[in-house]
Amino acid sequence: MYELLQQGLGYLKVASRYKWWGVLAAWVVCAAGWVFVSQMPDQYKAEAKVFVDTRSVLRPLLHGLTIEPDVSGQVRLMTRLLFTRPNLEKIARMTDLDLAAKDEKIMEAIINRLKSSLAIESANQVNIFTISAEDADPQLAKRLVQAMLTIFVEQALGETRRDSETAQRFLDQQILEYQRRMQExxxxxxxxKRKNYGLLPGQGGDLYGELQAAQAQLEEAKLAVQEAQNRRDEIARQLEDEEPMFEDFGTAQSPTEAKIQALQTRIEELLIKYTDKHPEVIALKRSIAELKKQQAEALVNGENGAEDLAGELAGGATNPVFQQMKLALSEAEANVASLKARVKAYEDKIQKLQAQMDARLKVETELKNLNRDYGTIKNNFETLLARREQARLSESVEQNTDTVKFRVVDPPQVPSKPSAPNRILLSAAVLGVGFGVGFGLTLLLALVRPTFISIQQLREVTSLPVLGQVSMHWVPAIRRQKLREFLGFCGACAGLLLAFAVLVLMEIRGINLYSLNI
Known part of the structure; x- marks a missing residue:
């Protein structure tokens, strides 16, 4: 670190030999820079501040009845869309800048110039917008700000109205579409309903109750069939044990009387287990009545003797019990067949009812789907109608009242003082660059034309032994000369600082070298 410091001091010592080159370079750079800064044209900045009031007295009164647009958001969006090409072309026409555009290239240059010179800023949390324009002509700067302000207000209001109209058109189209869908x-x-008449809910009676009743009747019929089959089997078994003819001729009875007696015996057996209203008892009584009627008719016609004779000639009398049991077996088989037919009828009825229930459930499901779709379409249709009324009321409020108010807080004025360039800052930068160039030039010369500044450096470069060094002893004349050189150097540097101070003073007092044509 010490060696680097010594080396740096050595270079500075060598550079001091070329200090006048540095002073000259600094003066040239500063003079040229200050002349350039002074020749820069003045730029005038015009500003206007506008306050966008989105508050309305009707808003709390019409809350829920109208659609409340985000006016603040729309206004802020317009500030970003203000610098589109159509708007910039409109500003150029409003300020007569388009008159100088003889071809497309010139117009493009004007558009780019406007894009770089116009600006709009907004304060945080406050709807205050600052519109500014910068130009060499103060009158043009004011006209640019005024044109921007006009376009900003017109487009902000027009955009809100266009949004309302677009929303109304969209709602009208959707209402027509949903009306058509609702009719369909x-x-x-x-x-x-016309196609499935009789299967709709509330039509065709209580199928579930009918099905339950039919199932109960089917169970009763099956039980009756089982009982009838058991009775038939019992009669058949008894019939197998009974003889069809009597071999004893002792006391012969007519076949009719034997049948009647057998039927009476059967009735007595049945009455032990059943009542008089039992179907078989009733059937046997009906058979006895018919036999007695036949017997009476035979006696009247004289056929009774022939019957007896025929029975005797046949070699024996007919067993009336066998005949009656055979008759009962036939009736039992007929009863079983009748009950089976009833069971089949109940089964067919149950299948028909189940098919009707399946069809009705399917119809109910499809009808629910249709009603659900219709309800959804109807609800959307009614919602769109309500929204359209809200949109119409909102549009009426916008047309008859000011939902957004633009109040110019600070109108645009013709600027009396230029806002740019900042010549004080630029002159200071030129001064710094001048000193930097001068110092850099002296260091460059010290590096290009080096000299030995120490014994160590001489020994390292020549690789020869150095016996010693002789100190310089300046005579008074040389000392006075060096003092004059030093004072001259300081005066040259002070002259640069003094020139900079003069320029700053002139800028503060509004004296511009550009206006003096220097």
Whole structure:
């Protein structure tokens, strides 16, 4: 670190030999820079501040009845869209800048110039917008600000109205579409009801109750069939044990009387287990009555003797019990067949009821789907109608009242003082660059034309032994000369500082070298 410091001091010592080159370079750079800064044209900045009031007295009164647009958001969006090419072309026409545009290239240059010179800023949390324009002509700067302000207000208001109109058109289209869909849904429901008449809910009676009743009747019929089959089997078994003819001729009875006696015996057996209203008892009584009627008719016609004779000639009398049991077996088989037919009828009825229930459930499901779709379409249709009324009321409020108010807080004025360039800052920068160039030039010369500044450096470069060094002893004349050189150097540097101070003073007092044509 010490060696680096010594080396740096050595270079500075060598550079001091070329200090006048540095002073000259600094003066040239500063003079040229200050002349350039002074020749820069003045730029005038015009500003206007506008306050966008989005508050309205009607807003709390019409809350929920109208659509409340985000006016603040729309206004802030307009500030970003203000610098589009159509708006910039409109500003150029409003300020007559387009008159100088003889071809497309010139117009493009004007548009780019406006894009770089115009600006709009907004304060945080406050709807205050600052519109500014910068130009060499103060009158043009004011006209640019005024044109921007006009376009800003017109487009902000127009955009809100266009949004309302667009929303209304969209709602009208959707309402017509949903109205058409609702009519189609109504026709579909009507056609479905017409096609499935009798299967709709509330029509055709209580199928579930009928099905339960039919199932109960089927169970009773099956039980009756089982009982009838058991009775038939019992009669058949008894019939197998009974003889069809009597071999004893002792006391012969007519066949009719034997049948009647057998039937009476059967009735007595049945009455032990059943009542008089039992179907078989009733059937046997009916058979006895018919036999007695036949016997009476035979006696009247004289056929009784022939019957007896025929029985005797046959070699024996007919067993009336066998005949009656055979008759009962036939009746039992007929009863079983009748009950089976009833069971089959109940089964067919149950299948029919189940098919009707399946069809009704399917119809109910499809009808629910149709009604659900219709209800959804109807709800959307009614919602759109309500929204359209809100949109119409909102549009009426916007047309008859000011939902947004633009108040110019600070109108644009013709600027009396230029806002740019900042010549004090630029002159200071030129001064710094001048000193930097001068110092850099002296260091460069010290590096290009080096000299030995120490014994160590001489020994390292020549690789020869150095016996010693002789100190310089300046005579008074040389000392006075060096003092004059030093004072001259300081005066040259002070002259640069003095020139800079003069320029700053002139800028503060509004004296511009550009206006003096220097």
């Amino acid at each position: 849904a109504e026709k579909a429901i009507e056609e479905f």
